[in-house]
Amino acid sequence: MSEKQYGHEIKTGLSRRSFLKGCAIAAATLGLSPEVVPRMVEAAMSPKRPPVVWLHFQECTGCTEALLRSARPDIATLILDLISLDYHETVMAAAGEQAEQNLHEAINDNAGKFICVVEGAIPTKDGGIYCKIGGKTAMEILDDVAHKSKAVIAIGTCGAFGGVQAAKPNPTGAVGVQDLIKDRPIINVPGCPPNPANFLATVVQILTYGRPPELDELGRPKFAYGRKIHDQCERRSHFDEGRFVEQFGDPGHKKAYCLYKMGCKGPVTYSNCSVERFCNIGAWPVGSGHGCIGCTEPGFWDTMMPIYQHLPGIYIPVGGGIREQAEKMGKFAVGGAAAVIAAHAAAGIGKKIFSIKCSSGEDKKDKDE
Amino acid sequence: MVRKEPRLYYRVFVWSGTLRLFHWTLAFSTFILILTGIYIHYPPITTKWAEFKPQYIMATLRYWHFTAGYFFICALLVRFYLFFAGNRYERPTDFLPINKRNLKSLVYNIKFYLYLTDEHECRMGHTILAGTIYFILFICGLIMGLTGLYLLYPETPMIAKIGHELFGTPQQARLVHYTLNWFFIFFIMVHLYIAIWNDFNAPDAIISGAFSGSKMMPADLECPIEELEKIPFEK
Known part of the structure; x- marks a missing residue:
């Protein structure tokens, strides 16, 4: 971060004006009336800020980068001030043993109270050995952290649905959080990257009302993912x-x-x-x-x-798995049908001509006799 | 018992008015659905024309597509009702290869269409081959209707839930919807050809039957209709 760009916020901290503006933006994103803004401000300013543990697994850190580089810097700051971000591998100063200790303390001191944010897919193949942090597999870390959390927010398409790692043939058996954790509320905020405003609004909703926003069939908040682009x-x-x-x-x-x-x-x-x-x-x-x-x-x-x-290509099982377009396949079927019809009609006509010839031959024979 | 042409025929009533209404509603709606659907899938270059004269073409064709889609779904519902409430020729027990007699008839139909025999089976209802294909078409029609509704109302909670369970994301439903469209094109080609071919090769007059609901049956066969169906004849 250059000082020229972000110096204002870094030097002065978060102004009340920009803080209120951030709350108003979150309310607008959620589709709530401005009347809830004071309630939001109250919740956000409460000393009991919810601790957040941010886990990184198979990912590109793009979701974090999008969040940090959000062009509303007050939102980035708000995220850091609004919640108590106890563990985040990209942002935190601690490293190595100290970092591991931070995580351990954060989840044990706030067991059942913190929000777990998961960025990235979790490999499950071969015992999950394809993603390890501090000697533990991603599956073990998620199992440990998520079961002590209050709710899980899966940020980005990887965390929510597996993303690019889960694309065919999915060599590491990558899955999203919802496939592994069943007994905690999971809010999916997919996107590559997701809009930081949607993540912020989700957090503010949980903060203000103490419950996740309304979700669709795929576990995505309806306020952001309820309408077609x-x-x-x-x-x-x-x-x-x-x-x-x-x-x-x-x-x-x-x-x-x-x-x-x-x-x-x-x-x-x-x-x-x-x-x-x-x-x-x-x-x-x-x-x-x-x-x-x-x-x-x-x-x-x-x-x-x-x-x-x-439309995607279709794998036709015959012909050695040739990748073909649905359209080509359809045209092929129709072309084939036309050819078969023509052949059928030709065979019928051929048969008729043949039988006429035969029968006329027979007539001749009859006459001769 | 083998009889020779020429012979006398009498007209027997087979297809109820409801079934004929179903047939033509399905035929016309499918025709419109395929034409508009192909435009919606890949609009040919209409950009220049749309610039020259604004005409709301995509929206209009989509409107026709949805309207025809509703007629299509209604037609399928009528056919579903006739599976249970139709006359004996309109029920699945008469035209699906589910018993020995029907299986035998299926082999017979295939031989007839492959020019392996000249003996046409004078059958009151659908032939078994046709009946089986129609039943597959009915199932495909149901899938088309469901994917279509899912694509049209993806935000209606109940439809979204059913659609998501059956087909996955709207993109996957769209692929199913598009791919099955080719089956309908394929079916129409074969159906028209076979209908015309039958008019040349068999005496039942099935094309006029699609309008009048009747079929021509040999009059010199003084036997019950059930028996009549089994009797082949030679030209």
Whole structure:
């Protein structure tokens, strides 16, 4: 962090104004009325801040980076001031033995009270040996920490659904938190990375009301993942009108037409990207001229690829597992049917001609006799 | 018992009005669903035209697709009702290969279609081969209806729950919905061909039966209809 950019916050600390602003943003993200803001402020300023233990497993630290580099620096600061972040491998100063001791103390002193945030997938194959920290496997650490926590927040698609590590053929047997932990409330905040505002709003909700927000079938908070991107997209009118980008850089692309034909996964992806946006400058993938890749959906590396086509390839079991498109397969079936029909009709006509010849031959024979 | 052409036929009533209503509703809705569906899947270059004259084309075609989809689902519900409440030729026991007589008939149909025999089976209801394919089509139609509803109302809690249990994410449902579409195209091609082929090769007049509900049966067979079905004849 350069001092030029973040110096203001570092020097002055969090101002009350920016703190209130952060609470108001969280309330807006949650879709709550401004009247709850004072209650939120009260909860957030309470000396009994909830301890948070942040675990890193198979991941790229992108979710943490997104959170830290959020263009609303007061949110990043708020996260650090709002909650008592007792253990976070990227941010904490401690290392080695000291770090391990911190974790041990944090989970034992606050057993049943802290929030466990999990970033990254957990490998389960071969006893989970593919991710070890301090000599313990990720499975052991998660088992130990999550069962002492009050609730688990799985941040990012890896923590929630396994992410890229769980993509076929999934060599390490990676899974999301919800596949291992069954007896604790789990809130999934997927995305690659997720919008920091959604994570913050989830934490504030737990803080203010003492319970997780309303979740959908996949355990994602409904306030953020309840609506389709396509339904709230700024380019939706072009879709309805039939105006599409035919290829990147064409006149339609320059006029910001719909990216449907470029394989945008907005019609099947649930997130508030088009509303909440990123980095405080109104930027988001479709706004920048690239289709949505569907990163908030489970198994998106398997079901949403290829990025620039609507539908995934299909493995046809015959022919040595040739990867074929659904479309090619369909056209092949229809072409095959046409060929078979033609052959069938030709065989019928052939048979008729043959039988006429035969019968006329027989007639001749009869006459001769 | 083998009879020679020419012979007299009498008209027997087979298909109830409800079944014919189902058939044509399904036919027209499938036709519209396939055409609009292919546009929705991959809109051909309409961009220039849409710039020239705004016409709301994708929204309109989607509207037709959804409307036709509702007709399609209603038609399937009617057929489901007829499985239990239809006349004896409309019930699954008559056209699925579930007993010895029907299995025998299935082998017979296949031989007939492969030109291995000229003996056409004068059967009152569906032939077993057709009945089996229609039943598979019915199941595919149900899957199409369910994936379609899931894609149209993914945020309605009950539909979202059922859809998620059956198909997974909307993207996976979309793949199923799209891939099965090719089965319907395939079916229509074969169905039309076989119907026309039958009009050439068999005396039942099944195409006009799709409108009138009747079939032509040899009049010189003075036996009960159940027996009549079994009797082959030669040209």
